[in-house]
Amino acid sequence: MSGSLLEPLVLEGTSKIVLLVLDGVGDLPLDAKGFKTPLEAARTPNLDALAPRAALGRLLPVAPGITPGSGPGHLGLFGYDPTVTVVGRGVLEALGAGVPLGKGDVAARANFCTVDAHGVVTDRRAGRISGDASAKLVERLARDASRFDDVEVTLKAGKGHRFVAVLRGPGLGGAVSDADPHHEGKSIPEAHALDGDPASARTARVVNAFLARARDVLKGEPVANAALLRGLSARPHLEGYLERFKLRAAAIAAYPMYRGVAELAGMRVLPTGDAPADAFATAAANWAAFDYFFIHIKPTDMAGEDGNFDAKVAAIEQVDAALPALVALHPDVLCVTGDHSTPVPMRGHSWHPVPALVAGAFAGADQLPRFHEKTARQGSLGTLASKDLIAVLLANAGRLDKYGA
Amino acid sequence: MSGSLLEPLVLEGTSKIVLLVLDGVGDLPLDAKGFKTPLEAARTPNLDALAPRAALGRLLPVAPGITPGSGPGHLGLFGYDPTVTVVGRGVLEALGAGVPLGKGDVAARANFCTVDAHGVVTDRRAGRISGDASAKLVERLARDASRFDDVEVTLKAGKGHRFVAVLRGPGLGGAVSDADPHHEGKSIPEAHALDGDPASARTARVVNAFLARARDVLKGEPVANAALLRGLSARPHLEGYLERFKLRAAAIAAYPMYRGVAELAGMRVLPTGDAPADAFATAAANWAAFDYFFIHIKPTDMAGEDGNFDAKVAAIEQVDAALPALVALHPDVLCVTGDHSTPVPMRGHSWHPVPALVAGAFAGADQLPRFHEKTARQGSLGTLASKDLIAVLLANAGRLDKYGA
Numbered sequence: 001m002s003g004s005l006l007e008p009l010v011l012e013g014t015s016k017i018v019l020l021v022l023d024g025v026g027d028l029p030l031d032a033k034g035f036k037t038p039l040e041a042a043r044t045p046n047l048d049a050l051a052p053r054a055a056l057g058r059l060l061p062v063a064p065g066i067t068p069g070s071g072p073g074h075l076g077l078f079g080y081d082p083t084v085t086v087v088g089r090g091v092l093e094a095l096g097a098g099v100p101l102g103k104g105d106v107a108a109r110a111n112f113c114t115v116d117a118h119g120v121v122t123d124r125r126a127g128r129i130s131g132d133a134s135a136k137l138v139e140r141l142a143r144d145a146s147r148f149d150d151v152e153v154t155l156k157a158g159k160g161h162r163f164v165a166v167l168r169g170p171g172l173g174g175a176v177s178d179a180d181p182h183h184e185g186k187s188i189p190e191a192h193a194l195d196g197d198p199a200s201a202r203t204a205r206v207v208n209a210f211l212a213r214a215r216d217v218l219k220g221e222p223v224a225n226a227a228l229l230r231g232l233s234a235r236p237h238l239e240g241y242l243e244r245f246k247l248r249a250a251a252i253a254a255y256p257m258y259r260g261v262a263e264l265a266g267m268r269v270l271p272t273g274d275a276p277a278d279a280f281a282t283a284a285a286n287w288a289a290f291d292y293f294f295i296h297i298k299p300t301d302m303a304g305e306d307g308n309f310d311a312k313v314a315a316i317e318q319v320d321a322a323l324p325a326l327v328a329l330h331p332d333v334l335c336v337t338g339d340h341s342t343p344v345p346m347r348g349h350s351w352h353p354v355p356a357l358v359a360g361a362f363a364g365a366d367q368l369p370r371f372h373e374k375t376a377r378q379g380s381l382g383t384l385a386s387k388d389l390i391a392v393l394l395a396n397a398g399r400l401d402k403y404g405a
Numbered sequence: 406m407s408g409s410l411l412e413p414l415v416l417e418g419t420s421k422i423v424l425l426v427l428d429g430v431g432d433l434p435l436d437a438k439g440f441k442t443p444l445e446a447a448r449t450p451n452l453d454a455l456a457p458r459a460a461l462g463r464l465l466p467v468a469p470g471i472t473p474g475s476g477p478g479h480l481g482l483f484g485y486d487p488t489v490t491v492v493g494r495g496v497l498e499a500l501g502a503g504v505p506l507g508k509g510d511v512a513a514r515a516n517f518c519t520v521d522a523h524g525v526v527t528d529r530r531a532g533r534i535s536g537d538a539s540a541k542l543v544e545r546l547a548r549d550a551s552r553f554d555d556v557e558v559t560l561k562a563g564k565g566h567r568f569v570a571v572l573r574g575p576g577l578g579g580a581v582s583d584a585d586p587h588h589e590g591k592s593i594p595e596a597h598a599l600d601g602d603p604a605s606a607r608t609a610r611v612v613n614a615f616l617a618r619a620r621d622v623l624k625g626e627p628v629a630n631a632a633l634l635r636g637l638s639a640r641p642h643l644e645g646y647l648e649r650f651k652l653r654a655a656a657i658a659a660y661p662m663y664r665g666v667a668e669l670a671g672m673r674v675l676p677t678g679d680a681p682a683d684a685f686a687t688a689a690a691n692w693a694a695f696d697y698f699f700i701h702i703k704p705t706d707m708a709g710e711d712g713n714f715d716a717k718v719a720a721i722e723q724v725d726a727a728l729p730a731l732v733a734l735h736p737d738v739l740c741v742t743g744d745h746s747t748p749v750p751m752r753g754h755s756w757h758p759v760p761a762l763v764a765g766a767f768a769g770a771d772q773l774p775r776f777h778e779k780t781a782r783q784g785s786l787g788t789l790a791s792k793d794l795i796a797v798l799l800a801n802a803g804r805l806d807k808y809g810a
Contacts, residue, residue, distance in 0.1 A: 005468065365436070395756045403474060405494045405636075
């Protein structure tokens with residue numbers, strides 16, 4: 001739905017909405033498990049109690065056949081069209097690393113690499129050096145390559161040869177080419193602006209100066225003597241939840257990337273623990289102060305990525321066991337869904353629609369016995385784009401006016 | 406579907422289409438009624454006879470989560486995108502009051518109100534004066550404030566303090582701000598053009614002259630001494646059914662608003678009685694002269710608005726009892742649906758998808774035993790936007806050519 005249709009209809013209210021996201025929860029029926037999916041195989045008495053009096057359906061994260069990354073998956077759930085609102089790779093990496101991004105900041109994914117005497121890249125990943133070795137190099141760069149005129153460069157070590165670079169300073173733009181040949185045997189190309197904006201040209205100059213300084217600093221280092229930057233992108237400006245939806249929104253997520261994407265949408269990020277019970281306790285402790293709670297559960301996705309059916313079942317059961325504490329808060333609207341499917345047999349994100357449950361006084365009672373991929377196909381919500389879920393949640397919360405007379 | 410795709414495919418034909426709209430028929434399962442909806446609880450032997458040999462499905466009036474007013478609800482059913490084709494509030498009010506609107510006419514919703522000696526509004530609704538008192542004031546205005554140069558102002562009393570004003574004259578535009586402070590304690594703002602069109606500025610001048618004259622005429626009236634105008638809008642130009650769809654279309658509706666919206670779409674409005682049997686008799690009496698019959702049934706919506714489950718069941722049963730007379734006309738395509746849901750527990754319009762039935766030689770036979778919200782979820786039509794229904798009806802009527810070779 002176009003923002004211009006929905007937003008003028010949004011009403012003030014006192015009702016409360018909970019969006020409980022089981023990351024990657026959607027799955028496929030597994031032959032070896034009697035063609036059950038993890039949601040189907042899990043013992044979920046508390047979800048089972050919700051299901052018959054709720055509306056079930058399925059969410060399509062981006063479009064048929066399209067497998068979303070975590071950014072687009074969550075942007076859709078939050079009500080942003082993920083094909084229009086794009087969060088750059090550098091920005092997502094920075095958010096995932098827990099590097100705070102301010103307005104105007106530009107972030108990049110970075111690698112340590114090796115170059116020969118002629119500047120030709122001989123190993124893009126510097127022999128996949130250890131995180132420890134990489135962290136030491138990041139420290140050296142942070143000491144000697146962190147300032148370029150009025151631009152400050154913040155670095156944070158990641159896994160193995162990876163790190164994140166964030167540029168902060170006046171007048172930086174995000175439309176900048178990669179300073180990365182993407183193949184061995186080539187020189188590191190200079191970054192250049194991808195649009196006509198002088199701000200992007202300014203960023204490109206800083207990137208090139210940073211990489212030249214890095215070459216100097218790392219000269220003679222045995223494991224890595226240069227760095228590459230790619231996925232340069234500016235912190236996007238999203239109209240936030242309060243402006244768009246008149247919702248004081250809280251985000252409860254243990255992993256930095258999800259906190260970061262929620263913060264982009266103007267949600268207040270609350271400190272929380274790892275377990276579902278911790279997340280629900282955080283919601284309870286902050287119940288009065290917010291209208292909307294995004295609660296993110298990661299282990300379902302991790303189990304899917306690991307191809308571990310039983311671990312995914314266990315992760316679901318852990319959520320279900322903790323669920324009564326959330327239900328006891330009596331949210332006016334409770335939605336349980338995922339940002340995408342991460343099917344166990346695929347060991348990765350997929351394009352399959354994600355089951356969704358919406359419980360509320362006027363959601364409808366589909367009388368379906370449980371909540372999983374197969375019942376979801378029969379539910380009254382039908383299959384809708386993730387980006388349209390927010391309208392359904394607002395409607396159920398009595399927070400949307402009628403369209404037209 | 407965009408008009409530009411559909412319209413070039415429309416064929417001439419002799420087949421006949423009936424669109425039977427049970428206003429607000431969609432509903433929610435009611436706990437107290439064994440989780441049945443009114444359609445499910447109603448005794449509907451004649452719909453039951455149609456259902457197994459028809460295609461069932463659901464219509465989404467505007468978009469997920471969006472609750473339509475009657476205007477957008479019907480525009481969608483008629484094949485106009487209700488987010489693109491907008492009928493202004495003044496126009497809808499005038500149509501609902503049975504005031505005919507010609508090309509170029511501008512309509513407004515109006516209130517009687519009270520102002521103090523400084524022109525500050527003290528009661529926007531003039532103490533919610535009775536319709537009778539209001540009608541007398543409307544008569545006075547009609548006598549003394551009905552002509553401003555070459556613009557004629559037509560007034561019609563409505564409920565309580567409300568009335569409708571229609572401006573007719575050359576060169577009037579509809580993009581005009583409200584002459585209504587929307588709150589007590591403020592002066593009545595002058596109307597002004599909302600676009601750069603001199604026609605809108607002309608309308609604003611007439612509105613301001615009318616309201617000044619109204620103040621003079623009503624001076625000293627004890628109950629109301631001023632008027633407010635809002636929702637100014639010009640009669641929209643819709644490409645009509647004959648031009649767009651090569652259909653000679655008739656509208657059979659007892660309530661003025663639905664007659665009015667149908668007339669905007671180029672339908673011929675036929676006089677009819679209140680009961681479903683009257684409507685079907687009107688169709689029978691005019692069967693040869695038209696290709697398409699829009700038949701509107703109001704009591705289902707009224708029962709929903711009243712929160713009266715049993716009345717809604719009775720309204721549905723009344724339609725079903727009369728249905729054989731319609732079926733006996735042997736329409737090539739018969740569609741039974743609603744413009745939106747009006748769930749009994751909500752006592753108002755809602756966003757929930759509306760069940761739809763399409764019967765015809767090539768519609769398919771879904772073999773579903775009855776026609777209601779739950780069977781509709783399983784039907785072969787799936788869930789489609791209301792605006793796309795017309796293409797399905799035309800296709801079933803053999804009135805759409807193949808797209809591409």
